[in-house]
């Protein structure tokens with residue numbers, strides 16, 4: 001089959017999560033036809049898997065302006081901007097209605113398995129940019145399909161590829177065989193079966209980000225409940241505890257995000273969690289009772305636990321992009337120009353200046369990684385960052401370079417300054433005392449045309 005003319009083709013968007021659906025809304029706003037391919041059976045399949053977790057962002061911070069414009073004529077009622085949705089609320093009250101209004105421009109049960117240029121694998125230069133993209137899709141009913149696209153926006157997130165317990169980045173020895181007692185998600189303790197799994201048990205929580213804070217707070221809450229007597233968490237950290245361990249706390253410009261760290265601190269201070277610091281998990285063994293024993297790189301063996309919750313971050317799945325030419329940072333697997341802005345080794349105050357098509361371009365023209373996936377392995381991605389990315393990309397695809405390069409967003413700071421680091425860096429004076437070096441809070445604005453903020457301290 002000959003490839004059709006590029007100009008007649010849709011822009012394929014991979015994933016109907018917050019970033020993918022916002023991308024579709026911005027494309028529609030620009031008069032460009034999107035085709036969103038979503039692996040799950042409904043919109044926001046990944047967000048629904050953490051439906052029980054309350055966002056640290058308010059409704060006002062997680063609704064895209066172009067999406068709102070699309071929803072308004074349908075009689076959609078915007079939730080109170082000052083309140084905090086759960087993941088389930090976000091999916092049900094905003095993301096699914098947005099997918100519904102996009103109609104057959106969103107296809108469900110459609111997993112993208114490959115992206116290339118028609119008739120050109122990644123090594124062929126000849127006339128490459130003039131060829132449409134070819135997108136391979138595996139449908140839930142077993143069908144395979146080949147689609148063509150004028151551009152590809154990959155908004156497939158990182159949810160499907162959680163990091164392992166092993167400190168080396170590889171699974172710890174024994175991690176796979178211990179999988180019956182390991183989860184890589186924040187457990188939903190409102191679910192009776194899940195609650196029973198952790199109630200009265202000893203659980204190791206590995207990781208140091210917002211999800212680990214949430215899990216520790218949930219377990220502490222369970223420990224104080226009538227059905228949770230004896231519940232105990234062991235918090236495994238690769239670094240020592242410092243002022244920045246618990247996030248920005250009250251210096252965080254997103255108060256609910258700061259509160260997560262404070263809740264984790266309270267869990268430790270009140271004795272519901274014991275922190276084990278400087279521990280690099282090397283192996284997971286079983287004792288005679290079937291409980292799990294974490295073994296450190298230094299030979300330390302921890303007391304046996306019943307369960308392990310691994311929350312060591314998420315990774316991008318780049319496997320289906322192997323035939324396109326991406327420019328990715330060696331460490332973070334984020335677009336090369338974006339990486340220095342989000343690198344936790346260098347990054348100050350958790351700020352990233354708003355960015356768009358310039359930072360997100362690759363050697364392969366018209367292919368973009370956006371949303372959570374654009375951050376590669378870096379933490380602290382915010383939905384509003386993704387909305388600004390896709391606004392800029394849609395403008396560029398429409399040929400409006402001026403709008404593509406205009407910054408329309410000011411991002412909040414985490415309150416953790418001097419570089420939160422990749423967990424192993426020696427402590428510095430800067431991150432030792434509460435982490436609050438940031439200037440007065442910047443205003444949160446989406447789509448206002450506000451001037452750029454460098455976001456530095």
Ligand SMILES: Cc1cc2nc3c(=O)[nH]c(=O)nc-3n(C[C@H](O)[C@H](O)[C@H](O)COP(=O)(O)OP(=O)(O)OC[C@H]3O[C@@H](n4cnc5c(N)ncnc54)[C@H](O)[C@@H]3O)c2cc1C
Nearest residue numbers: 015017018019039045046055056057112157371372382383
């Ligand atoms: C527990 C938790 C709490 C969070 N809280 C906040 C918060 O308070 N505020 C905030 O701003 N951010 C928060 N985040 C970050 C949040 O994940 C993002 O803001 C948002 O979900 C990212 O959207 P996304 O569209 O980039 O990716 P996702 O939400 O992961 O969506 C990706 C979509 O792509 C689909 N997909 C994946 N692979 C394929 C494929 N090969 N083919 C087709 N479809 C595919 C998935 O099914 C999914 O629907 C939180 C994250 C977690 C995990």
